[in-house]
Amino acid sequence: MxxxxxxxxxxxxxxxxxxxxxxxxxxxxxxxxxxxxxxxxxxxxxxxxxxxxxxxxxxxxxxxxxxxxxxxxxxxxxxxxxxxxxxxxxxxxxxxxxxxxxxxxxxxxxxxxxxxxxxxxxxxxxxxxxxxxxxDRGPLTIAIGLATAAFVVFSRRNPLWALGAGSALMVVAG
Structure with missing residues (x-):
């Protein structure tokens, strides 16, 4: 090389x-x-x-x-x-x-x-x-991105919940 x-x-x-x-x-x-x-x-x-x-x-x-x-x-x-x-x-x-x-x-x-x-x-x-x-700039990925940002900003929960929910949603939708 x-x-x-x-x-x-x-x-x-x-x-x-x-x-x-x-x-x-x-x-x-x-x-x-x-x-x-x-x-x-x-x-x-x-x-x-x-x-x-x-x-x-x-x-x-x-x-x-x-x-x-x-x-x-x-x-x-x-x-x-x-x-x-x-x-x-x-x-x-x-x-x-x-x-x-x-x-x-x-x-x-x-x-x-x-x-x-x-x-x-x-x-x-x-x-x-x-x-x-x-x-990927599809409507679903944009919605997941914005929802994740809102979840992290306004929630006191662990961001891993958003990671799991977004992943599960993509699996179900895919």
């Missing part, structure tokens, strides 16, 4: 790692754009499947990047993608946390933290919208 796909995987995910304020899900629209539109590593449907599997599986949602790496270049791709999405952001978080602990009393630190909250929330909201666009 050529090293070219591994280098591309490392480049894409290491850059995205550094801007993943709010976690990897915050960069989901850009991950989707890079994986589907720019590099053609997966189709929209394959990307949506990887998203669903990674969020249904136990463990961190970052599993999605590992699945993409596996799809592109097997075990080596999985390892490169996982390390590329984790190492830069972990290193940056360590350096920033050390710096912020030294300057914790400075007013600019509080302002920076307050400014990052809406940025992270906006990125996460954009991720949800981007994933709705990649999913």
């Amino acid at each position: 050529s090293d070219a796909p591994l280098i591309e995987i490392a480049q894409v995910f290491s850059i995205l790692s550094l801007v993943s304020i709010g976690g990897a899900n915050a960069t989901l629209p850009e991950i989707q754009r890079q994986v589907v539109d720019v590099h053609g590593w997966m189709s929209d449907a394959g990307f949506a499947d990887a998203f669903a599997i990674s969020h249904a599986a136990p463990g961190p949602n970052i599993i999605m990047v590992s699945l993409i790496g596996w799809q592109v270049a097997g075990l080596a791709g999985l390892l490169v993608a996982t390390l590329a999405i984790m190492v830069p952001s972990c290193t940056l978080a360590f350096i920033v946390s050390r710096t912020l602990s030294r300057w914790a009393d400075h007013p600019a630190v509080s302002l920076i933290k307050a400014g990052l909250v809406p940025v992270a929330l906006g990125l996460i909201l954009a991720s949800g919208v981007a994933m709705m666009r990649t999913a």
